[in-house]
Amino acid sequence: MVIHSYRHRYGLVEGDPRYQGPEDLIAAQPPVSVPTVVLESGADGVGGPSAAEDRDCFTGPYEHRLLLGVGHNVPQEVPAAFADAVAGLLTR
Known part of the structure; x- marks a missing residue:
């Protein structure tokens, strides 16, 4: 199950046809128009x-902020960087 999930996430295999309807609804969502800060961990090892x-x-x-050397759990590994991102959104 987990292996198939990752294969599907990377577009290597088809998903379960039972979920195609929700997949299509999600894909049709409008762009995000609110202020956004994306924190990307540079040493995640899990993300795509x-x-x-x-x-x-x-x-x-x-x-978009790339956090070099940070793993999968950004708030735990670099709480100050995470808090700074959230605080920055609150002041916009």
């Missing part, structure tokens, strides 16, 4: 393609 590739999904104020 760079979050920078999703830039076209956001039409509002947008910032």
Whole structure:
């Protein structure tokens, strides 16, 4: 199950046809127009393609921050960077 999930996530295999309807609804969502800060961990080891590739999904104020050497749990590993990102959104 887990292996298939990752294969599907990377477009290597088809998903379960029972979920195609919800997949289509999610894919048809409008762009995100609210202020956004994307924190991408540079040493995640779990994620897929760079979050920078999703830039076209956001039409509002947008910032992409690559956190080199940070793993999968950004708030735990670099709480100050995480808090700074959240605080920055609150002041916009």
